[in-house]
Amino acid sequence: MYDARHTEAQVDQTETKISAKGVQVYYGDTHAIKDVDVEIADKTVTAFIGPSGCGKSTFLRCLNRMNDTIDICRVQGDILIDGEDIYDRRVDPVQLRAKVGMVFQKPNPFPKSIYDNIAYGPRIHGLAKNKADLDVIVEKSLRRGAIWNEVKDRLHAPGTGLSGGQQQRLCIARAIATEPEVLLMDEPCSALDPIATAQVEELIDELRLDYSVVIVTHSMQQAARVSQKTAFFHLGNLVEFDDTTKIFTNPEDPRTESYITGRIG
Amino acid sequence: MTDATNNPPRHKTSLHTVDARTKRRNASEARFKMYGMTAILIGLAFLAILAVSIIRAGTPAFTRTVFDMELTLTQAEFEAAEKQLMKTKAYQAVFIDQLSAKLTEQNVQVAFDGKAIDRLLGKIGGDLRAHYRANPGDLGKPVQFTLPASSRVDGYFNGKVTRDTLVDSRFLEVSDLDLVDALHEAGIIHSAFNWTFITAADSSVDNPGGAGIGASVVGSFFMMIVVLGLSLPIGVAASIYLEEFAPKNRFTDLIEVNIANLAAVPSIVFGILGLAVFIQFMHLPNSAPLVGGLVLTLMTLPTIIISTRAALKAVPPSIRDAALGVGASKMQAVFHHVLPLAMPGILTGTIIGLAQALGETAPLLLIGMVGFVAREYPDGLAEGFLNANSAMPAQIYTWAARADSAFYDKAWGGIIILLIFLLTMNIIAILLRRRFERRW
Numbered sequence: 001m002y003d004a005r006h007t008e009a010q011v012d013q014t015e016t017k018i019s020a021k022g023v024q025v026y027y028g029d030t031h032a033i034k035d036v037d038v039e040i041a042d043k044t045v046t047a048f049i050g051p052s053g054c055g056k057s058t059f060l061r062c063l064n065r066m067n068d069t070i071d072i073c074r075v076q077g078d079i080l081i082d083g084e085d086i087y088d089r090r091v092d093p094v095q096l097r098a099k100v101g102m103v104f105q106k107p108n109p110f111p112k113s114i115y116d117n118i119a120y121g122p123r124i125h126g127l128a129k130n131k132a133d134l135d136v137i138v139e140k141s142l143r144r145g146a147i148w149n150e151v152k153d154r155l156h157a158p159g160t161g162l163s164g165g166q167q168q169r170l171c172i173a174r175a176i177a178t179e180p181e182v183l184l185m186d187e188p189c190s191a192l193d194p195i196a197t198a199q200v201e202e203l204i205d206e207l208r209l210d211y212s213v214v215i216v217t218h219s220m221q222q223a224a225r226v227s228q229k230t231a232f233f234h235l236g237n238l239v240e241f242d243d244t245t246k247i248f249t250n251p252e253d254p255r256t257e258s259y260i261t262g263r264i265g
Numbered sequence: 266m267t268d269a270t271n272n273p274p275r276h277k278t279s280l281h282t283v284d285a286r287t288k289r290r291n292a293s294e295a296r297f298k299m300y301g302m303t304a305i306l307i308g309l310a311f312l313a314i315l316a317v318s319i320i321r322a323g324t325p326a327f328t329r330t331v332f333d334m335e336l337t338l339t340q341a342e343f344e345a346a347e348k349q350l351m352k353t354k355a356y357q358a359v360f361i362d363q364l365s366a367k368l369t370e371q372n373v374q375v376a377f378d379g380k381a382i383d384r385l386l387g388k389i390g391g392d393l394r395a396h397y398r399a400n401p402g403d404l405g406k407p408v409q410f411t412l413p414a415s416s417r418v419d420g421y422f423n424g425k426v427t428r429d430t431l432v433d434s435r436f437l438e439v440s441d442l443d444l445v446d447a448l449h450e451a452g453i454i455h456s457a458f459n460w461t462f463i464t465a466a467d468s469s470v471d472n473p474g475g476a477g478i479g480a481s482v483v484g485s486f487f488m489m490i491v492v493l494g495l496s497l498p499i500g501v502a503a504s505i506y507l508e509e510f511a512p513k514n515r516f517t518d519l520i521e522v523n524i525a526n527l528a529a530v531p532s533i534v535f536g537i538l539g540l541a542v543f544i545q546f547m548h549l550p551n552s553a554p555l556v557g558g559l560v561l562t563l564m565t566l567p568t569i570i571i572s573t574r575a576a577l578k579a580v581p582p583s584i585r586d587a588a589l590g591v592g593a594s595k596m597q598a599v600f601h602h603v604l605p606l607a608m609p610g611i612l613t614g615t616i617i618g619l620a621q622a623l624g625e626t627a628p629l630l631l632i633g634m635v636g637f638v639a640r641e642y643p644d645g646l647a648e649g650f651l652n653a654n655s656a657m658p659a660q661i662y663t664w665a666a667r668a669d670s671a672f673y674d675k676a677w678g679g680i681i682i683l684l685i686f687l688l689t690m691n692i693i694a695i696l697l698r699r700r701f702e703r704r705w
Contacts, residue, residue, distance in 0.1 A: 066589065071513055098592035108583035110602055120601070121591035171587070178591055 047227035101180035107167035109159035145173025165196025326678020353390030473671030484654035491558025500569030528567035536628030572614020
């Protein structure tokens with residue numbers, strides 16, 4: 001939670017991981033996302049901020065095609081990951097989601113043991129050849145999820161018996177167990193207390209070294225703390241997208257300024 | 266900057282006095298609670314009346330009166346009897362001789378003749394002859410016979426037949442009751458648990474004593490196997506498809522409405538459908554448990570589909586999101602996560618559907634499982650499905666429709682057996698629910 005991070009971050013922002021061009025999303029007749037262009041860099045934390053209902057979660061769910069599960073949802077435009085269109089007919093959303101992991105707003109561990117929660121993804125993707133491999137993956141994921149020390153003695157206890165903050169870190173560990181390249185987080189701290197939030201934020205900062213992390217958040221302080229890039233959404237439009245420091249100190253658009261100073265939203 | 270500041274000052278009210286409005290609200294709440302309690306009490310009272318009357322009327326079916334007699338037939342007596350023209354009469358004469366001897370030995374004075382023995386025990390000579398012809402080794406040795414008394418004697422022991430109400434008939438005369446009392450005193454005749462009722466097949470109209478529910482329990486069992494084997498996989502697969510995979514459009518809406526309506530269709534309609542399709546069109550055998558099972562499957566499917574869909578709907582969508590989020594396919598999400606969570610609901614629905622099917626009589630009426638009286642057990646699995654049989658509710662219906670009041674007891678006893686099965690199934694449903702229930 002020190003500000004020097006913003007400067008060190010600049011170094012890593014090299015290649016583009018996700019690139020969206022002219023994305024439109026409709027829910028039935030409602031035009032939820034209007035012509036959004038955005039370039040998300042690899043090994044960077046990108047924050048989406050904006051008032052409720054501005055479309056930031058909707059856009060996030062486009063990035064791993066979770067919107068496919070909503071019948072009335074239509075997506076137009078191009079979203080490229082490593083230059084490949086993820087809405088191409090040849091793309092199987094299942095493979096895509098193995099590459100683009102997701103953490104949800106409410107902690108949603110499976111009603112199974114902690115071990116099985118983590119092992120589920122690697123099992124269905126065939127990442128472990130045997131039980132020993134799987135044990136290694138589970139331990140590694142839980143360590144990276146910063147929860148290993150708390151659960152190592154009760155791996156076979158139900159995941160639902162953990163506290164809210166632990167459950168969310170378990171969900172993050174579950175998401176990284178499948179070795180994704182991008183990690184999407186939809187308000188991961190909204191159900192957590194400040195201490196758990198701090199732990200999760202610290203974790204996000206570590207994950208940045210390996211993943212491209214996209215985080216939707218309602219807390220501007222959180223965006224300022226964890227991200228290097230920030231996108232401000234308003235009424236379905238991407239209003240401004242720039243370095244986090246720039247957005248919070250010197251925004252170009254008057255709407256962005258009003259929002260971060262608390263006048264709209 | 267609201268207008269609230271302009272309001273007149275509030276009255277000071279005490280929390281220690283209850284105002285009229287609160288009093289009215291409390292009174293109406295108390296009234297409502299009372300209505301609820303009354304409703305529950307009335308319900309419980311009816312339940313108690315039902316249970317007591319079923320048990321009172323049904324228990325006689327579980328006891329029967331038997332003659333316990335030790336009989337010795339010598340080789341000479343056997344040969345003599347076999348030479349006679351009326352062979353069974355000769356065996357009866359031996360029986361009467363030895364019975365008289367026994368009574369004299371115990372100092373019981375009573376006069377009786379062969380006709381009285383006929384009325385109390387039926388044509389006993391034939392049974393004795395059959396026994397000795399099958400087991401020649403028993404000749405010359407004392408053999409313990411347990412012979413069932415006629416159902417009138419059962420009635421006398423149960424208090425159904427009394428001296429005041431008895432009218433002399435070819436079934437029972439008042440003087441026979443003296444003989445029964447004397448035999449009871451001598452310890453020759455007594456009440457015993459009626460295993461025949463549980464294990465035997467149905468009997469002819471004039472032999473209520475030999476009637477049992479066993480064969481129709483087997484019939485019901487085979488029907489339930491068909492129902493479970495067809496309706497569970499079909500129902501669960503249909504609901505999973507409709508709930509998780511099917512597109513939501515006009516056509517699936519139509520299917521949904523139709524399933525809901527099918528659940529409310531009277532069972533006799535399914536019966537006549539089964540008659541037309543399975544028997545008249547497909548030429549499956551009449552009165553077969555297979556056909557009964559097919560008809561009951563049609564009836565049970567909507568119940569299972571509706572409860573399964575409700576159970577699937579109740580699984581929080583966050584679980585589906587979580588599974589899809591780690592890259593599970595839709596089918597993996599459903600089968601690995603949603604279905605296990607929906608399991609308790611599915612099982613409860615299935616067992617309720619099965620219990621409903623088990624107690625159903627009307628459709629069986631139309632496919633001929635009521636008119637048929639199962640006289641023997643099916644031999645093997647295929648025969649169990651294809652040979653004519655009855656089912657528990659149909660057997661009860663048949664007994665209740667017979668003129669002889671002794672069958673009336675059997676009908677009530679059958680209801681007790683049926684209820685025991687239903688109760689067991691419900692307990693299994695509750696246990697399975699507990700077993701599979703998980704919190705999330």
